[in-house]
Amino acid sequence: MIEEGKEKVWKDYQKEIAEDNYFYARSCIRQNFFPGSEVAFLRILKELGKNLFDDPRHTTCTGIAYHSDIVPFDTTMTVVARHFALMTEAGLKNFVPSCITSFGIYTEVLELWRHHPEIEQKIKENLLKATGRTFEKPENLAHSSDIIYKFRNEIANKSKYRLVNKETGKPLRVVEHIGCHYSKMFPEKGVGGAEYPLVLTGMVQAWGGEVIDYPERRQCCGFGFRQYIVQANRGYSVACSKKKFESMAPYKPDLILTNCPGCPYFLDRWQYVVSEMEGVTYGENNGGIPVFTYEELAGMVLGYNPWDLGLQLHQVPVEPVLDKIGVQYKKEDKYKGVNGKDLGRPESPSCLKI
Amino acid sequence: MKTFGYTIQNDRQIDFDAADKKLYRYVAEKEPDINLCIFCGTCTATCSAAEFKNMSFRKISLFLRRGLTENLKREIESCMFCGKCTLVCPRGINTRNIIFNIRKGIEEYEF
Numbered sequence: 301m302i303e304e305g306k307e308k309v310w311k312d313y314q315k316e317i318a319e320d321n322y323f324y325a326r327s328c329i330r331q332n333f334f335p336g337s338e339v340a341f342l343r344i345l346k347e348l349g350k351n352l353f354d355d356p357r358h359t360t361c362t363g364i365a366y367h368s369d370i371v372p373f374d375t376t377m378t379v380v381a382r383h384f385a386l387m388t389e390a391g392l393k394n395f396v397p398s399c400i401t402s403f404g405i406y407t408e409v410l411e412l413w414r415h416h417p418e419i420e421q422k423i424k425e426n427l428l429k430a431t432g433r434t435f436e437k438p439e440n441l442a443h444s445s446d447i448i449y450k451f452r453n454e455i456a457n458k459s460k461y462r463l464v465n466k467e468t469g470k471p472l473r474v475v476e477h478i479g480c481h482y483s484k485m486f487p488e489k490g491v492g493g494a495e496y497p498l499v500l501t502g503m504v505q506a507w508g509g510e511v512i513d514y515p516e517r518r519q520c521c522g523f524g525f526r527q528y529i530v531q532a533n534r535g536y537s538v539a540c541s542k543k544k545f546e547s548m549a550p551y552k553p554d555l556i557l558t559n560c561p562g563c564p565y566f567l568d569r570w571q572y573v574v575s576e577m578e579g580v581t582y583g584e585n586n587g588g589i590p591v592f593t594y595e596e597l598a599g600m601v602l603g604y605n606p607w608d609l610g611l612q613l614h615q616v617p618v619e620p621v622l623d624k625i626g627v628q629y630k631k632e633d634k635y636k637g638v639n640g641k642d643l644g645r646p647e648s649p650s651c652l653k654i
Numbered sequence: 655m656k657t658f659g660y661t662i663q664n665d666r667q668i669d670f671d672a673a674d675k676k677l678y679r680y681v682a683e684k685e686p687d688i689n690l691c692i693f694c695g696t697c698t699a700t701c702s703a704a705e706f707k708n709m710s711f712r713k714i715s716l717f718l719r720r721g722l723t724e725n726l727k728r729e730i731e732s733c734m735f736c737g738k739c740t741l742v743c744p745r746g747i748n749t750r751n752i753i754f755n756i757r758k759g760i761e762e763y764e765f
């Protein structure tokens with residue numbers, strides 16, 4: 301799509317993002333998938349002088365179970381109501397989920413209640429009976445990538461590195477991938493809408509990189525809950541990611557940037573799976589295409605230690621990106637835990653170069 | 655090679671940039687009306703061969719446009735050249751002549 305067209309679309313899809321005082325709702329899976337990301341988000345916001353409450357009593361939103369037909373929607377709504385109650389008890393009004401599935405769940409619940417106040421009333425009663433809690437609905441609901449998008453220029457001003465190849469001086473070529481539940485269900489709830497979301501593109505451009513448009517840009521990563529959870533169905537999940545890799549590889553991206561818990565995980569791990577099953581790799585010199593979460597990328601441009609960001613837990617090594625930008629890091633610290641103890645080495649893949 | 659307990663499904667996407675349109679161009683030159691097909695399926699509904707075999711002129715028309723020659727070869731084997739499909743086509747396409755030219759094209763290009 302031509303740039304002017306995108307700008308018009310982006311103008312139609314702008315959302316309000318709260319300035320400060322956030323209630324943070326962690327993801328149930330991200331802390332296992334990419335454990336450094338949420339910590340980096342908290343650190344970035346602290347350094348920006350923002351007030352954020354990370355409530356230890358917060359639980360899963362049940363999103364994965366709901367989309368896998370394991371948990372009924374009434375239960376999901378009551379769990380969501382409890383989260384809103386925790387926010388209300390903390391005296392906050394701006395709800396910030398870290399997960400895209402959760403963001404989709406909260407949006408869906410709020411939209412449903414807007415159309416059916418009687419359902420909201422019923423859930424209020426359910427919550428009161430079950431927990432003795434009451435709640436107010438959030439005044440502002442923004443995904444944590446919306447928050448980073450909002451402060452992208454402040455981050456750029458404080459940044460130590462830019463997304464530029466230090467040898468050639470050219471911007472790094474970035475593939476951005478948005479989680480389906482960010483704006484495909486409710487396009488007006490995402491920055492830039494569903495077709496040409498701006499949320500990650502805005503970050504990449506503010507930090508000096510170049511976004512690649514490629515045919516399968518909006519294709520799902522294949523997480524898709526059911527096809528991933530049932531082992532025999534995982535081939536469908538891999539097929540989705542594979543379709544994306546094949547479509548993006550000719551454009552030679554330096555990295556993939558994502559804003560969902562599932563997407564970076566699957567786009568990263570499935571590269572290993574495809575290489576083991578079919579002997580195909582998509583990056584330079586038989587390597588893969590490194591995949592980042594937006595917090596990891598923000599942390600990287602801000603000059604945080606890559607190993608504090610948890611980048612050693614990626615299947616596709618991130619060092620090629622660090623080296624292109626010129627990020628300083630200690631190779632020998634890669635597998636050291638925060639306490640300095642050696643974490644051991646993962647097994648090497650048979651095909652994918654690491 | 656590992657399997658992990660599942661296989662990677664093959665994509666059914668048709669890449670029009672990669673598709674081999676040689677046969678389509680050959681047939682369209684001989685019988686340009688192929689471009690008028692609206693894939694309504696009337697031809698298939700009347701086809702006697704389709705009654706007993708897995709064959710459909712509508713599919714043949716699609717495979718030809720999409721460059722899926724392997725599927726085409728399988729599909730046209732059962733045609734008896736009776737011409738019933740030509741009689742019913744609402745677009746007046748000489749479907750019989752198209753199948754005839756597909757066969758000739760396949761022979762010529764040794765697909």
Ligand code: SF4
Pocket residue numbers: 690691692693694695696697698711712715742743744745746747749
């Ligand atoms: S009847 Fe004619 S227009 Fe309809 S599918 Fe067959 S060839 Fe095409």
Ligand code: SF4
Pocket residue numbers: 697700701702703704711732733734735736737738739740749750753
């Ligand atoms: S000419 Fe072939 S395709 Fe057409 S009706 Fe007869 S058998 Fe079917």
